[in-house]
Amino acid sequence: DAKTTQPPSMDCAEGRAANLPCNHSTISGNEYVYWYRQIHSQGPQYIIHGLKNNETNEMASLIITEDRKSSTLILPHATLRDTAVYYCIVIRYGGSQGNLIFGKGTKLSVKP
């Protein structure tokens, strides 16, 4: 599975959009981009995933570049409860789905 690179930390003002980048330059054609987040003292939580089209759900939007070498997770109106570590993971759809390779992620701090 492709390796990902994320900035170690980011700040965002409450109410503003949080844009979290992820580089995955070695991604293969059959690999999807998944995002999870981990709020302090909790287990990771699934956010969203995509292959090449932009995706949106009730939690966030995922923008994947045309060459698929990078992506951005967007939290449109960040709240204090969005403070968490965000993990970008690339994995083959239908692959050993229990085996997710987490890096160190991006620690997002939403400030009032």
Place this chain on the structure above:
Amino acid sequence: ETGVTQSPTHLIKTRGQQVTLRCSSQSGHNTVSWYQQALGQGPQFIFQYYREEENGRGNFPPRFSGLQFPNYSSELNVNALELDDSALYLCASSFEGSGANVLTFGAGSRLTVL
């Protein structure tokens, strides 16, 4: 629908002892995975169970073992505990066959080895 529940939430053991951690899967899920998360690090995959058999394993020694029961609940056993085993142990469940890597995680069991 209930989520993933883990027990105990915290425990303290001494080096050389053995520990058993328990996990109840989310309703409708048939696959369980276990992860170890050291302080300041991302979770690391230990192994996965499907149909009561291990069907994937990360880079962990054999003293880490597990079980999955017919009701899809699971146990993680660690023998001969070492200080470096101190970590948060996370259980995650999913539905094999959906094709999607959407895991539901529990809140974890925090193990301290003295």
